Each structure stands twice: as C-alpha cells, then as structure tokens.
Amino acid sequence: MPHTASGATEADHRHAGRQFGFATRAIHHAYDPADHHGAVAPPVYFTSTYAFGSVAENDEAAARGGVLYAREYNPTTAILEARLANLEGAEACLVVSTGMAAIGTLMLSLLSQGDEVVVHRTLYANTVALTETGLPRFGIKVIPVDLADPANLDRVATGRTKLVYFETPVNPLSAVLDIAAIANRAHALGIPVAVDSTFASPALQRPIEHGADLVVHSLTKYISGHGDVLGGAVLGRAGTIARLHDHGLRYLTGATMSPMTAALVLRGLKTLPLRMERHGRNALAIATMLEAHPAVRWVSYPQLASHRDHAIAVRQMSAGSGMLALGLHAGFDGARRFMDRLSLFGRAVSLGDAESLIMHPASLNRARRAIRPEAHLAEGVGDDLIRLSVGLEDAGDLIEDLRQALASL
CATH class of the missing domain: 3.40.640.10 (Type I PLP-dependent aspartate aminotransferase-like (Major domain))
Incomplete structure (x- = not known):
C-alpha cells in the first residue's frame, strides 16, 4: 500500500x-x-x-x-x-x-x-x-x-x-x-x-x-x-x-x-540538504572556471547568468545541483583525450554520488551501436557533449584536475 x-x-x-x-x-x-x-x-x-x-x-x-x-x-x-x-x-x-x-x-x-x-x-x-x-x-x-x-x-x-x-x-x-x-x-x-x-x-x-x-x-x-x-x-x-x-x-x-x-x-x-548545497557550490565554481577557459566552446549550467534558461532556473529551483554539461573546441576526439587525463573524476555513467563522475554520451553511443544498431543520441545531444556530475570533494582539487586535463588539448 x-x-x-x-x-x-x-x-x-x-x-x-x-x-x-x-x-x-x-x-x-x-x-x-x-x-x-x-x-x-x-x-x-x-x-x-x-x-x-x-x-x-x-x-x-x-x-x-x-x-x-x-x-x-x-x-x-x-x-x-x-x-x-x-x-x-x-x-x-x-x-x-x-x-x-x-x-x-x-x-x-x-x-x-x-x-x-x-x-x-x-x-x-x-x-x-x-x-x-x-x-x-x-x-x-x-x-x-x-x-x-x-x-x-x-x-x-x-x-x-x-x-x-x-x-x-x-x-x-x-x-x-x-x-x-x-x-x-x-x-x-x-x-x-x-x-x-x-x-x-x-x-x-x-x-x-x-x-x-x-x-x-x-x-x-x-x-x-x-x-x-x-x-x-x-x-x-x-x-x-x-x-x-x-x-x-x-x-x-x-x-x-x-x-x-x-x-x-x-x-x-538525512544528509540530502547538506549534500545538495555542496554539490551546487562546487558545480558553480567549476562552471565559472570552464566558461572562461579557452579550450571550452560552451558550458551549460543553469545557475550561470549566461545560461539560456537561467531566469526559469532561479524562479523554479532554490539552487543548482551538481549537474553540468560542456563542449570542447577539440570536439569528439578532444573529449576522449580530456577524459582520459582526469584523475579525480571517475569515468562512469551514473550521477549524484559523493564522488565526481564524468561521461561522454557520444562515445558510449558508438560503443552501444556494435550490439544495438538502432542506438542513437537524444535530440540536441552532440558528439562534443561531456556531462559532469560534480561531487563533494574540495572544489579547488576538482578545478585543478580539470585544468591539467584541459591543458593537453
């Protein structure tokens, strides 16, 4: 019941x-x-x-x-x-x-x-x-x-x-x-x-x-x-x-x-509100850094003033979560190189964990098509899109990890 x-x-x-x-x-x-x-x-x-x-x-x-x-x-x-x-x-x-x-x-x-x-x-x-x-x-x-x-x-x-x-x-x-x-x-x-x-x-x-x-x-x-x-x-x-x-x-x-x-x-x-506060604070710091980085072509995080839906997000949500997306000037191949250089971000498909996670939907889709030929990316998801689930680590450590990986592009 x-x-x-x-x-x-x-x-x-x-x-x-x-x-x-x-x-x-x-x-x-x-x-x-x-x-x-x-x-x-x-x-x-x-x-x-x-x-x-x-x-x-x-x-x-x-x-x-x-x-x-x-x-x-x-x-x-x-x-x-x-x-x-x-x-x-x-x-x-x-x-x-x-x-x-x-x-x-x-x-x-x-x-x-x-x-x-x-x-x-x-x-x-x-x-x-x-x-x-x-x-x-x-x-x-x-x-x-x-x-x-x-x-x-x-x-x-x-x-x-x-x-x-x-x-x-x-x-x-x-x-x-x-x-x-x-x-x-x-x-x-x-x-x-x-x-x-x-x-x-x-x-x-x-x-x-x-x-x-x-x-x-x-x-x-x-x-x-x-x-x-x-x-x-x-x-x-x-x-x-x-x-x-x-x-x-x-x-x-x-x-x-x-x-x-x-x-x-x-x-x-029991710890949900505390965790969400930290997820959001870390994600905003990372999104702000990424938006200013020359290797990054675009960033999508609703709590950034530049986000297309920022006004809706501010009205509808009390704060931001740990989820953001970005694309690199280096495209599909650059996304793969970037991810392989990260040490703190786990390459995994889930989200919302204490650990920071990262995934590249286009790579996953290409692998799936070997056994499911009909597999395709969702509408609006390009080959360059990288999804971050920002965790509860120290923001400075996560930012440094991202910067050193971007430096190789």
Missing part, C-alpha cells in the same frame, strides 16, 4: 501545529523510535509474507486488501514513502526497485492501447528506449516535441493524449523547462503532467508546487547519494499513487524495493 505525506507518528503529534524545516523532516518525519523498541535508526524488516492469528483474520485482510505479502507492503519502505511524500509536498508516494521501474510503472499503469503521451524531445537514454520501442509495442503513441515552448502542446495534443512527461533539469544538457507554463497549458487541455526531477531532488525543486501532477525520481542518484543502491519513486495524489501500487507494482511490473535498499535511502536522505 502506498503511503501518504502525513505518515504521522507519536513524535509528530507531540509537536502538533509546528511546521518543521526540510532538513528536520528529512531526518525525523514518519518515524518514532518509541514505536520500534527505541531503535534510533529505522529497523530493516526482512520478511516475504505476513502471518495472522486466525483464518478469519487472514480472510478479513485479504477481503479488504490488507497486508499479506511483501511485494505490496513493508514497514521500512512505508517509512521511506511517507518521508519522501512529505518532502516533495505530495499526498502519497510509491517506491520501487529502480528509476526505470518508476517510469515503467507510471507509463504502464496510466496508459493503454490507443492512448498518446507527449514527451519532451530530449530524455534520459533509457527513457528514450522505452518511449521509442517499448510503449509503441503496446499500441501507445509517443509524441516528442520541444516543450521549451509550451505552446507546442496545443499543436500536438488530441483527445487521446493522456499524459505529458518531461525532465527538468534535462539529462544530459541541463536545460531547464518551465513546469508552471507547461502544466498550465496541459491542464487547459485536460492532460496531467509528470516531471522527472532527478537532477534536482526535492531539496532544490518540488514540481508539484509549480503545478505538476506527478513527480518521478531515480533514488539511485541524489536522494540516496552514495552510489550504492538502485531505487525509484513516483509521487502525486493519493488516488493516482494507489492505482500505480494496485495495478502497476502488484500486477504489471512487480518491481518491489528491498527493505535494505529502503533503509539505505533513508540514511542518504
């Missing part, structure tokens, strides 16, 4: 009427040690099924959809769902095994044969695979458009359009889309809006506050923050999340999060 934002505990009731800050709620919301034998950290409940005192109790639980099996409910994941919903400002949350499981559960639960979904033209590579080859197999039409101009919705939406889906900031370009403007257009047409907010986390951006109906996160990234678990979440109105749980998680995907993963994500959440 999905859990609501309240997730009230005895500790919450003792402070009734007081609204705690984000950092306090990230540590305490929906958990009272007194309810768990005094354990300060939430226990990890390892069980695949739940026993009942009598056959009658078992029958009653089954009849009302109660707690029967761990695919449907776990006390540890329940705390995580309540806490995430509270931090995001959503009525309810469903956590699943991966970020792609969250997107798949969302799409397969809400869309049926003959439906249409409008997506932004640039998406995470695996979301592109889902929308280009996965959903069409089930008779779902996917319409990619440039949502940087929300008026494009009026041009493509029809009576069959059941969802508008986009990321912001956008992977890997770090473009920023105007959630409120898109939501206003979509709602005028009677279409709900889902936003992948992974690049920001709820510490920096809460799409529901700007009019979105649903929010998706890869918990693998900033919310967990340590590169050691996989997880995903969908957040929104309680009725919609119940549908995703009852039809999506239970019957369609079965993509249950393990209780150990839930405990690790809860641990990561």
